[in-house]
Amino acid sequence: MRLRYVTTLILLALLAWIQLQIWSGRGSYPNVEIMRAEIEVQHASNELMRQDNARLNNDIADLRDGREMMEEIARQELGMIKPNEIFVQYTKP
Template identity: 80%
Template sequence: MRFLPARYLTTAILLALLGWLQWQIWIGRGSYPSVELMRQETAVQRASNELIRQDNERLANDIADLRDGREKMEEIARQELGMIKPNEIFVQYTRP
């Protein structure tokens, strides 16, 4: 059995290594397409997190208002339940 000369063996090893590195860059884990997909998913998640943060902030403000006084409870009762005070006229209109 005859072996390849050392220079051919070195060249073959280097080409195999180069091929493996190219495969990792273009197809493997952490490749350009997968990184771009992760960036897009991250952007969508950040937008979702921002909406949830705003909603949480609004809810925290509502809770603080409910704890501090009766004005918020009265506002909710009027808006959602249509409650009115004695000797008060309730007029509801819709915007065009």
């Protein structure tokens, strides 16, 4: 009879320990949800970085392949004018 109570108490203690691990341990439900949210944030950040890298790779290819982009930047930022061109500046009213 006493062995039955001891066995029951041991099993209840193990059940309580398992429940404690499920709800507050390292791999607990709340902890897993927090990690999933962090993973989603990291995936979004990675996607933005992939897009930035693709844009930069396209800019690098344009700079290597053609002079059009360099000429456009020089015209806009440095005011480059080709020989025999006339520069006209106007302001919108």
